[in-house]
Amino acid sequence: MKQSQLFTKTRREAPSDEVSKNARLLIRAGFIHKEMAGVYTYLPLGFRVLKKIENIIREEMNALGAQEIFMTTLQDPAIWIASGRWDDKMVDNWFKTKLKNGNELGIANTHEEPLAKLLTNNVNSYKDLPLYVYQIQNKFRNELRAKSGIMRGREFLMKDLYSFSRTEEEHKEFYEKVAEAYKRIFERIGIGDKTYRTFASGGIFSKFSDEFQTLSEAGEDTIYIDEKKKIAINKEVYTDSALAELELDKNTLIEKKTIEVGNIFPLGVKYSEAEGLLYKDANGSNKPPIMGSYGIGLGRLMGAVAEVLSDDSGLVWPKSISPFKLHLIGLTDASEIYEKLKKKGFEVLYDDRDTSAGEKFADSDLIGIPYRIVISKRNISAGKVELIERATNKTEEISEDELIKKLS
Amino acid sequence: MKQSQLFTKTRREAPSDEVSKNARLLIRAGFIHKEMAGVYTYLPLGFRVLKKIENIIREEMNALGAQEIFMTTLQDPAIWIASGRWDDKMVDNWFKTKLKNGNELGIANTHEEPLAKLLTNNVNSYKDLPLYVYQIQNKFRNELRAKSGIMRGREFLMKDLYSFSRTEEEHKEFYEKVAEAYKRIFERIGIGDKTYRTFASGGIFSKFSDEFQTLSEAGEDTIYIDEKKKIAINKEVYTDSALAELELDKNTLIEKKTIEVGNIFPLGVKYSEAEGLLYKDANGSNKPPIMGSYGIGLGRLMGAVAEVLSDDSGLVWPKSISPFKLHLIGLTDASEIYEKLKKKGFEVLYDDRDTSAGEKFADSDLIGIPYRIVISKRNISAGKVELIERATNKTEEISEDELIKKLS
Numbered sequence: 097m098k099q100s101q102l103f104t105k106t107r108r109e110a111p112s113d114e115v116s117k118n119a120r121l122l123i124r125a126g127f128i129h130k131e132m133a134g135v136y137t138y139l140p141l142g143f144r145v146l147k148k149i150e151n152i153i154r155e156e157m158n159a160l161g162a163q164e165i166f167m168t169t170l171q172d173p174a175i176w177i178a179s180g181r182w183d184d185k186m187v188d189n190w191f192k193t194k195l196k197n198g199n200e201l202g203i204a205n206t207h208e209e210p211l212a213k214l215l216t217n218n219v220n221s222y223k224d225l226p227l228y229v230y231q232i233q234n235k236f237r238n239e240l241r242a243k244s245g246i247m248r249g250r251e252f253l254m255k256d257l258y259s260f261s262r263t264e265e266e267h268k269e270f271y272e273k274v275a276e277a278y279k280r281i282f283e284r285i286g287i288g289d290k291t292y293r294t295f296a297s298g299g300i301f302s303k304f305s306d307e308f309q310t311l312s313e314a315g316e317d318t319i320y321i322d323e324k325k326k327i328a329i330n331k332e333v334y335t336d337s338a339l340a341e342l343e344l345d346k347n348t349l350i351e352k353k354t355i356e357v358g359n360i361f362p363l364g365v366k367y368s369e370a371e372g373l374l375y376k377d378a379n380g381s382n383k384p385p386i387m388g389s390y391g392i393g394l395g396r397l398m399g400a401v402a403e404v405l406s407d408d409s410g411l412v413w414p415k416s417i418s419p420f421k422l423h424l425i426g427l428t429d430a431s432e433i434y435e436k437l438k439k440k441g442f443e444v445l446y447d448d449r450d451t452s453a454g455e456k457f458a459d460s461d462l463i464g465i466p467y468r469i470v471i472s473k474r475n476i477s478a479g480k481v482e483l484i485e486r487a488t489n490k491t492e493e494i495s496e497d498e499l500i501k502k503l504s
Numbered sequence: 505m506k507q508s509q510l511f512t513k514t515r516r517e518a519p520s521d522e523v524s525k526n527a528r529l530l531i532r533a534g535f536i537h538k539e540m541a542g543v544y545t546y547l548p549l550g551f552r553v554l555k556k557i558e559n560i561i562r563e564e565m566n567a568l569g570a571q572e573i574f575m576t577t578l579q580d581p582a583i584w585i586a587s588g589r590w591d592d593k594m595v596d597n598w599f600k601t602k603l604k605n606g607n608e609l610g611i612a613n614t615h616e617e618p619l620a621k622l623l624t625n626n627v628n629s630y631k632d633l634p635l636y637v638y639q640i641q642n643k644f645r646n647e648l649r650a651k652s653g654i655m656r657g658r659e660f661l662m663k664d665l666y667s668f669s670r671t672e673e674e675h676k677e678f679y680e681k682v683a684e685a686y687k688r689i690f691e692r693i694g695i696g697d698k699t700y701r702t703f704a705s706g707g708i709f710s711k712f713s714d715e716f717q718t719l720s721e722a723g724e725d726t727i728y729i730d731e732k733k734k735i736a737i738n739k740e741v742y743t744d745s746a747l748a749e750l751e752l753d754k755n756t757l758i759e760k761k762t763i764e765v766g767n768i769f770p771l772g773v774k775y776s777e778a779e780g781l782l783y784k785d786a787n788g789s790n791k792p793p794i795m796g797s798y799g800i801g802l803g804r805l806m807g808a809v810a811e812v813l814s815d816d817s818g819l820v821w822p823k824s825i826s827p828f829k830l831h832l833i834g835l836t837d838a839s840e841i842y843e844k845l846k847k848k849g850f851e852v853l854y855d856d857r858d859t860s861a862g863e864k865f866a867d868s869d870l871i872g873i874p875y876r877i878v879i880s881k882r883n884i885s886a887g888k889v890e891l892i893e894r895a896t897n898k899t900e901e902i903s904e905d906e907l908i909k910k911l912s
Contacts, residue, residue: 103626103635129622131576138574166546168539170659191601196648214537218511227511240604251578
């Protein structure tokens with residue numbers, strides 16, 4: 097697309113009330129707009145990143161055999177009363193609202209209960225299990241403070257997958273498959289090498305849950321990493337007995353600050369039992385399925401990438417989720433090569449604006465598209481284009497044909 | 505996908521509290537689940553239809569040069585106080601909620617105000633206009649009653665496009681382009697021949713707005729159609745003076761019940777002025793852009809298709825938005841042709857369930873996929889498959905090669 101038509105503009109300064117690096121950069125580059133603390137609109141560039149993250153996650157979920165649905169924001173209190181999670185004392189960050197008749201409604205904090213309830217219409221027999229269902233939908237959390245930009249929102253898009261299994265063995269098998277899928281997601285999104293599967297608190301259902309933690313000084317978590325085993329343990333469960341059980345040696349662990357980019361969680365039968373979700377086993381007795389939940393916040397993931405892959409000049413997008421693959425900078429008219437690149441199927445942002453080279457380069461650094469192609473009168477007459485890699489600043493002058501070959 | 509793995513099941517009866525035909529059919533066929541009146545979850549089959557509708561709309565919006573964003577559900581009251589629409593007396597179907605500190609928030613009823621406010625960061629000069637921005641996002645309306653299934657929800661997905669123009673002429677030119685795009689959308693979705701562009705109340709900004717109304721006895725609207733001109737007028741503005749102005753002749757008009765599947769609306773400068781959205785014109789004076797809004801409810805559109813294209817046996821999906829293109833009914837093992845069709849790129853639902861032929865046919869009628877292919881021992885040994893068109897019941901026995909050729 098032509099940058100002259102993109103309605104967002106870069107800003108030299110972020111809003112003074114925005115303290116997080118991710119939101120400051122993303123606002124300055126025109127990816128997001130702050131509606132209020134913890135509530136952000138995704139602008140065209142940010143929307144494109146979000147959709148690419150969504151598609152990567154969707155591909156990996158579908159490959160697990162999970163079925164996609166789209167649940168609701170408005171929630172019936174009865175479903176939550178059944179599990180004991182309606183009371184604000186039990187869940188302290190509900191947003192609630194009211195129908196015209198005065199009846200209270202919940203505004204989706206999470207979706208374990210409504211999904212378990214829904215499945216009572218569909219699951220009868222052990223033949224209906226195991227079953228894997230996911231959605232990509234907004235969640236709402238009434239956080240007291242929200243200062244981490246799009247990494248901890250009051251409103252945020254989340255992929256939440258739920259598993260329903262017959263036996264502990266079946267549950268664990270799928271649980272491990274999801275852990276592998278999560279690894280692939282973080283690798284594809286470009287933060288695989290900085291992300292550790294981390295033992296964390298299992299709550300009341302299990303000794304441990306598993307988090308995926310990405311190294312970053314902006315993170316809210318502290319983990320202890322075993323570099324050789326490529327695993328870690330969260331500070332919250334960092335005790336001698338836990339270390340012994342996980343066969344981790346205190347002396348080889350390194351403490352790091354991290355961002356939680358995903359979590360997978362054994363739920364036991366708490367919610368299936370509470371919602372009356374039962375199946376008949378092979379002997380005809382009624383049993384609640386064993387549930388697992390598996391979350392990834394799309395905005396948090398985008399925020400984490402902004403935190404860990406940016407540099408002093410701006411954002412640095414991995415190819416897989418960049419809003420465009422190529423940033424074509426026209427210091428002279430570059431429409432011809434723009435049309436050619438589009439025809440070849442490349443996603444190109446073409447800076448055709450009537451502004452200085454310096455401003456174009458600074459904006460291009462800030463926006464962070466992986467490849468920049470500079471077209472000037474000088475290199476056109478030499479039959480060359482200048483190709484610059486955003487992450488490394490590696491620059492080369494090559495012919496158009498070489499360029500297309502290289503990028504294909 | 506294999507139907508044995510699809511977690512939804514068809515139901516003989518709809519819930520007794522569900523009165524609308526669209527929701528009764530869609531629930532029976534396993535497309536949607538009712539959370540509460542006017543609030544529905546989209547199950548795998550329904551989700552697939554929704555995504556196809558979304559993609560058709562997105563293609564047409566992008567072709568207009570509109571830029572997609574994703575706005576928020578939580579809304580800052582200040583933005584709505586500025587336009588006078590915060591007060592429940594002015595907008596009587598708000599859902600509202602509260603932050604922990606007690607401050608009220610709105611739950612998006614619509615998005616004119618937040619978008620106009622957002623654009624104050626991006627629009628400065630007449631060179632930044634005209635500008636077209638859209639999103640596909642949930643809206644929430646606190647309806648007193650909600651009895652029309654997914655056609656009038658308390659929570660519903662909507663595509664809302666907004667235009668920002670410098671002159672009335674520029675505004676009208678785009679307005680007509682959107683009307684053409686809407687026609688294409690309804691044609692592509694299979695209800696073009698039943699849908700009329702209809703003059704309706706323009707509110708305070710303009711004499712008329714334009715609705716797109718689809719013939720259906722289930723509709724909440726009454727319109728008067730001029731079949732020759734292929735336009736109509738809504739009962740709400742059906743006066744002698746309006747008829748004279750629109751050059752419509754009372755005697756040639758036919759009264760019909762209809763469903764409003766889309767509307768396009770001139771907004772004047774009410775919201776741009778209220779939010780302080782101003783641009784400098786060529787003479788350096790500040791002016792508010794002229795706004796238009798253009799809505800299509802995705803669920804309503806899906807509900808309208810269910811209302812107008814179904815028959816006594818169930819749903820009848822147009823090819824463009826059917827959850828699958830082919831319903832492969834295996835009366836014997838049909839995995840070989842299933843794999844072949846998938847490899848050819850067809851979207852196939854393969855009924856591999858261990859159940860009777862009668863049940864499979866009844867379910868297939870109910871689900872409403874456009875083409876049914878029946879594989880039995882008899883036709884396999886004759887080297888043939890049976891192909892049945894859902895809409896017409898037209899049946900033919902053809903070879904696999906002919907089948908693939910015909911459907912490609």
